[in-house]
Amino acid sequence: MAQHTAAAGQETAVSWDGIPVAPGDHLCALYRGPTERDELVRPFLADGLRAGHICLLLAAPDDATSFRETLAAHETPSGDGPSGRLQIKVPQDGYLEDGAFDGDRMLRRMADWSAEMFHGHDGDMARLTADMSWAGPLLRPAFIRGLIRYEMRVAPWLGSYPQVGVCMYDLEVFGGDLIVPLVKAHAKIWVGGRLVENPYHLVG
Template identity: 40%
Template structure:
C-alpha cells in the first residue's frame, strides 16, 4: 500500500483512507480539482473510479488521453454517471451505493491487483428531489467505516453554487475528516466519528 499519493495540486499529498470533501464553484473549478487528481492517479498506476453528473463533460478529454498516452495507461479509469449509480432505479439507497463501491473497489484490489484506488463522487444528485436523497449525510458518515478496508482515497465534490444551504454544508463538514478548499487540503476540526454522528441522527432508510 502506498504511504502517500500525489493529488496533482501543488503541495497536496494524500494518504490511503482519506475521505475528502472538495468545495468548488462551477464546472471550471470542479475540473481544476478533478482532472489533476485523476491524471496523477493514472500516472501512479492507480485504479480511478469516477462518478459525475456528466462524464463526457467532466473527464471526456482525460478518457481519450489515457487511451493513447503510455504514461497514463499505467492506471485504469472507469467513468460513469450519477443516474446509473447513486440514483439507479430512480432513487438513492445507501446500502446499494455502498455495495457498488464494495464491488468496484474490492474488485480492483482483490481481483485486479491494484495497490491503490482513487474514487470521485460528484454529489449534486442529492439535490434532485428523488426518493432517498435525504440519506446523503448518513451515507457520507458511513463511508468513513468503509474506507479503511481498502487502499482507497475518496474525493466528494460539492459545488457551493448548488449547495447553498449553510446547515447542509455544516453537516457535510461533520462527515469528512479532511477538506479541500482553495487548493489546500486541511484536517477538518468539525469532523465527527460516524458512530457518534449517526447515533444522534434520526434513522434513515438504508
C-alpha cells in the same frame, strides 16, 4: 473486510490540488462552479492514470462524457474494458439505481467494486472522485438525512483498501442546509486552496 496494502515498491503518492493526501483519506472538496471543479478533478485523475492507479469518477452524464474525452489521453494500455484503470459512472449506476437514493445499496456496490479491483484485478491504489452536483434538484430533508448518513459511513470502506476518496460539492448549488451537516461527515475539508483537518468530524 480484510485490509489490502499496496505491494512493496509500488508508487502510491497521491496529492489533491498539489497537497499530499494518504490512502484511506475521505475528503470533502467545496468548490465554486464547473471551471474550478474541472481544474481540480482532471489533474487528480490524470496523475493517477499516469501512475497506473485505478481511477473512478462518479458524475452526471454530461459531465461524465466530457471527462472521459479529456482523460482518455492519459489512460494506460491496461485500461481497456469495464475493469480498466479509468472508470466513469453516473448516478443511475449506483446512487439512483432505481430512481431513489439508497446509501446502503451504494456502499455495498462500492465495497464490491473495491474487492474486484484489488483482488480480482491486482490494483495497488485507487483514486475516487464523486461530483455531487446531480443531487441539487433532490434536496429535501429526508434526502439530506440519507446523504449525510451515507457520507458518515464512507470512511471505513475507503480505509479497507489503499484508496483516496474525494466528495465534491458546488457551493453555487448547495447551501447551508446541506453543507453545514455535510462538513461534519468528513475528516478533511478542502476549500479555497487549503486542506484542513476537521475538528468537528463525526464518525458514523
